[in-house]
Amino acid sequence: MQEVNELGEDALIGKLTENWTTGSGVVVGVGDDCAVVESADPHTYTLLKTDAVIEGVHFLADENYQRVGWKALARVVSDFAAMGGWGDFYLVTLALPADFAVDKVSALYRGLEICAQKFGGQLVGGETSSVPAGSAAVISIAGTGRVKRDQLVKRTGATAGDVIYVTGQLGGSIRGKHLDFEPRVEAASWLAENFLPNSMMDLSDGLAKDLPRLADYSSCGYQLDFENIPLSEGCELSQALNDGEDYELLLTQPAEVVDELELAWDLAFPDLQLSRIGICTSEPSDQLAGGWGHFSNK
Amino acid sequence: MQEVNELGEDALIGKLTENWTTGSGVVVGVGDDCAVVESADPHTYTLLKTDAVIEGVHFLADENYQRVGWKALARVVSDFAAMGGWGDFYLVTLALPADFAVDKVSALYRGLEICAQKFGGQLVGGETSSVPAGSAAVISIAGTGRVKRDQLVKRTGATAGDVIYVTGQLGGSIRGKHLDFEPRVEAASWLAENFLPNSMMDLSDGLAKDLPRLADYSSCGYQLDFENIPLSEGCELSQALNDGEDYELLLTQPAEVVDELELAWDLAFPDLQLSRIGICTSEPSDQLAGGWGHFSNK
Structure with missing residues (x-):
């Protein structure tokens, strides 16, 4: 008898809702x-x-x-x-x-x-x-x-050529941020109002799990600049990718707006980092694996 | 340190939401x-x-x-x-x-x-x-x-003189009904459309728990005719009062409409019993105690 940990969270949900x-x-x-x-x-x-x-x-x-x-x-x-x-x-x-x-x-x-x-x-x-x-x-x-x-911003709208951004710093949430993080309501509203992202989601299971999800939903790939991924103080890249519970925004923007966006962002949110971490590609990607999965790491 | 079972479900909710x-x-x-x-x-x-x-x-x-x-x-x-x-x-x-x-x-x-x-x-x-x-x-x-x-029918509208009704039969749900009961959607809609009850709720924790709740919310009492409480086959009165999970409707109607209501009901729902089980009173009542409570029986 198959157990939910053999299937993993995303496959389980896919199976349960396939007829919906x-x-x-x-x-x-x-x-x-x-x-x-x-x-x-x-x-x-x-x-x-x-x-x-x-x-x-x-x-x-x-x-x-x-x-x-x-x-x-x-x-x-x-x-x-x-x-x-x-x-x-x-x-x-x-x-x-x-x-x-x-x-x-x-x-x-x-x-x-x-x-x-x-x-x-x-x-x-x-x-x-x-x-x-x-x-x-x-x-x-x-x-x-x-x-x-x-x-309205969905996970499905990223297209090849989009620039990928994250807010804040990633990794190490277990040291406390997972309990007292600030949901990025103000930043998300500002984006939706002024620079409507092609796609957006919040990072709950780690960039390594969530970016491939966003790419899957949008039927595109991604190419990350690992050196641009913003690390929480004292964290290594692997933690920023896999720890989960960052509750930062992951979003994509058409390339033609990014210069203007970044100027306006720095004025609007001087204390919240917005990092270009890569671009969306037309081919599927396999740069990432990991992150947090309920039942198993699948 | 006080535990939730010492307080009981209703008192816990009351305490938690007292400032809302x-x-x-x-x-x-x-x-x-x-x-x-x-x-x-x-x-x-x-x-x-x-x-x-x-x-x-x-x-x-x-x-x-x-x-x-x-x-x-x-x-x-x-x-x-x-x-x-x-x-x-x-x-x-x-x-x-x-x-x-x-x-x-x-x-x-x-x-x-x-x-x-x-x-x-x-x-x-x-x-x-x-x-x-x-x-x-x-x-x-x-x-x-x-x-x-x-x-809209609330729990708060019962007044002294209202006739108290329940649909169906009560008790013994554990034998199977608790898993395959029919929510009384059609009957409730018909009532709301044709004979708007003064108050209504569904019976989930047993009449002995739920009728005092309805009376409390409505700031009235009740007087039950215990012999009119409809018993599920093979059940005794104590089961009908205390078993819980009946998912029948408990409702009150102004006395002046009940004759007309009962005639119309029998035509609309020949297979669903509607039982007059008592009346609402102006003074608080203590005929009932029991029913199902999470954490404890309080």
Whole structure:
């Protein structure tokens, strides 16, 4: 009997959803940072996202739960940003063992509230359930968001010749950034408004996993300038490629706008690095392998 | 250090959300079957719901996973129905141990698909994550739905003198109904359209738990005619009150409409029993205690 670790996360999702069709009202289904559906407002689309953080996988059992709460919500905010949008409403699903400390849950909610307050959107409900004794705590956030129709950025739009960028520095997130990162909402909105990227996603599983995904979805390849990949302080290239949980933006831009973009960026975001790390090619690439995969590294 | 089982589910949620305010665009926040938010369509509201089923709590590890998939989605459909609405879009969150069988996940997805096909709404995405070895599998469904603004039914509208009804029969769900129940979408829509209930919810934790909840939210009491509570075949009253997972509708109607309602109901739903089980009172009640509670029986 085949187990999910033999298949790997991406192949599993592909198998499970292979018969799904993109039905009426659905703009983007499976395979992007968020699902995108039509809204009654002719100027916007609705974004739908769900994302879970799990004890022992995304955080340690003795972690500060306010930081865990921040992380849980910020991951969803980051996905909305990666489509060019922002969050409106959030629901919280808690699955906890019966002996879980109330203080931890309270701290978790403080983290959720602080994050929602900072990036907008409201917590409007959710659900709690018990898990059997010994099972990991699961915190899942479901969110709805919005994006202007003419500012929607997908993973599928990269084309040969596009310049590939990342924001910030990559690698070493486990030292703390994975719990208190800033979702790049402001930068993503600015890009969508002023220099609409051909494609964009947030980096959650490491550049080595996520860039090949973006290239796959866009049916193109990539050529990286490894020396231009921005390394977090004290990190080596392999960490920047494989560590995951950077929550930086990965995006591609038509070559003809990049000079103007970089000038404008430096004025708008003097404290946030934007690095040209390569170009999109017409042929498939195999420069990268690795990154983080649930179930296995496939 | 206080644990969540000392507090109980309802008190925990109350504590966690005590500082939440119902902000702009929110029609119903915490404390009903769904959250309700404004839509750009002036004739409808948007319903938001998330609900999880957990191995060892909501289903057994060796269960038929197609039935588990049905249950997972049907629970959300039932909550939309209980507000007078229906589902539009669903996201699936899977948290699974790495050795989980791919066949089980495929069967789970078939169950989700069959349920969505039957009751409307589309599966548009989701997320998979690993849980540590030995942890229970968690399947969480997030859904958005819709209700006509003039057909929204909340838990808060029951008033003294209302007649209390339940659909179907109660108790014994564990023998199988909890996995293949029919969410009462058609009946709920018919009620919302023709005899708008003063209040309604679906019965998930047993009448003994859910009727006091409805009365609390509506700031009223209740007086039950225990002999009129419809029992599932082979069940005793205590099972009908406490077993939970009936997924029938609990609703209240103004006394002046009940004769007409009952006549019309029998024509519209000859195969679905509608039972008068009591009346709402102005004074608080203590006829009931029990039902199902996560973490503890509180």
